[in-house]
Amino acid sequence: MEENKNRNYKVFALVVYCFIIYLIVSLVAQYYGTNWKPLANVNLVSDIFRAEVMSDSILINNPNIENDEIMAESIVMEENVIEEVIEEEVDDFNLYLEPHLITDFTRNSQQPAMPNFIKKLVELKNTKKGKIRIAYLGDSMIEGDLLTMTLRELLQDEFGGEGVGFVPIYSNIAGFRTTVTANSSGWKDDHFMNKSSKGFYISGHVFTGNGKASFNDRTIKNNQIPIEKSIIYGKVDNGKLNHNGTEKTLDGTEAVNKTVLANDTSTRLSISSKTAEMPLFGVSFESEDGIFIDNFSFRGSTGFELGKVNSQILNTIQSVNNYDLIVLQYGVNLLFRPKDTNYDYYQTGMQPVIEKLKKSFEGADFLLVSSADRAFRYNGEFKTAIGLPNLIKLQATMAKENEMAFYNQFASMGGENSIVDWASQKPSLANKDHVHPNHRGTRILANNLFNAILDDYKKFDNNKLEEN
Incomplete structure (x- = not known):
């Protein structure tokens, strides 16, 4: 012891x-x-x-x-x-895997991923003056103003603005869209899928003929604010258009022209063409100031079709109807074979389209939104397409190489088998085709994207705005 x-x-x-x-x-x-x-x-x-x-x-x-x-x-x-x-900033490609994040692939970045667009948002928020336009291009995932209708409402509530923005002269799903009531007849519709067509707008359509159409913007909350109701059209000399019972002569020397037909508190507009060969693209509803989202959906599109739009039209759009942000949301139409895993052809086909768009929409930021989830039946059970992770990685690669911001829609909706879960919920968030989120599902997607935009917005240094 x-x-x-x-x-x-x-x-x-x-x-x-x-x-x-x-x-x-x-x-x-x-x-x-x-x-x-x-x-x-x-x-x-x-x-x-x-x-x-x-x-x-x-x-x-x-x-x-x-x-x-x-x-x-x-x-x-x-x-x-x-x-x-x-908080040292480092290049990190794997940020593309993060949900609810708009990224420029820089970890710990203190700068917005969409700097020009966010700066415009800050200016609009501070001054309540000016217009910001977003062109949201996509496939049937945004058809009928799905997703964009909620995103538009959230952005306008936050930053101001009244109006649904661009509406095509005619749409075969007009009855499905709830943000605007549209009735059209008598038009010839040339579009992306017509091999002989040319001269169409970024929407993929151009309309001619002695047709008529009526529109009612149902997004307006403040009926005391004047709304500019405009017609967007192509080259024409002494074209005759009747609007709300008044005849209007349209002259346009540019590939794209825009004329305000009325500026009052009415939410309605009626038109009829008296010049059959006059090319019309659509109408637009916008308040004097605020933020606006133009929905450009085209069913079955992969994004390749945008390469068919005449460069002169693309270049003129930016001077006539300036866009501050171009959103590209494609991918689901590439997932048409359940066993596909290689999508290199997509990058080969889409790269010249991106280059063309970036050259035409100078000054605009670009946001590439990945494909959402899409399921096939494997061994009798619906599961996420086996090639989807490869496609999303490829989309992120394209965004990084082209200096575009990226947002992972697939991860933000829940990742693997999320579309299966959404379709089986009660009430459901997606259709039984296991491809398309429904109204309820797209509201969730829009809220997620809106919050990601706000997170990017919060990175902006107001002192830099004052210095400029």
Whole structure:
């Protein structure tokens, strides 16, 4: 027993002696400024002296500061050093996998992924003046103004604006769309899928003939605000158009022209063409100021079709009806074979389209929204298309290589088998085709995207706006 006590005492004494020796060596090293490598990372007094040095530095630069303030500022300085290390910006392609994130593939970025667009949002928020337009291009996933109707409402509630924006002269799903009532007849519709067609708008359509149409914008909440009701059309000389019972002569020397037909509090517009060969694209409802989303959906499109739009038309659109953000949401129509896993052909076909769009819409930011989930039946059970992860990675690659912002719609809706889950819920969030989210589902997608835009918006430094 006595032997164990002596042994414990010896161990304790050894620890104390070593500590004292180590402390003395640390003090000597700190005092003489020596840097012995084995001691460098475990110097017992380095943190104490470092804090004193920082405090002395603060005191020299601020002779009237009190001791408590010195300590507080020392702590802040230490925290800032740590924060700078943690928030160092690094290139990170794998950010494309993150849900609810609009990314420029820079981790810890303090700058918006869509800088020009976000700057315009800040200006609109601060001044309540000016217009911001978003061209949202996609396939049947946004047909009937799905997703865009909710996103438009949320953005207008936050940043101002009244009006549904662009509406085509005629649409075969007009009865499905709830944001505008449209009745049209008597028009010839040339579009993307007609091989001989040309001269169509970014919507993929151009209308001619002695047709008539009536529209009622059902998005207007404030019926006291004047709404500009415009007609968008192609080249024409002395074209005759009747609107709301009044005849109007349209002259247009550009590939795209825009004329305001009425500016009042009415939400309705009726037109009829008296010049059969006059090319018409659509009408537009916009308040004087605010943010507007134009829905350009085309069923069955992969995005390749946009390459068919005449460059002169694309270039003129930006000068006549300027867009600040171009959103591209495609992908589901590439997933038509359940066993496909290689989509390199998509990049080959879409790259010249992206280059063409970026050249035409100069000054606009671009956001590539990935395909949402899409399921096939495998061994008798619906599951996410096996090639979808490859397609989304390819879309992210295209976005990064073309300096476009990216948003992972698939991850944001829940990832693998989310469309299966959405279709089986009660009430359901998707159709039984396991391809298309319904009204309820697209409202969720729109809210997610809106919140991602707000997160990007919050990164903007207002001081930079004041400097400019």
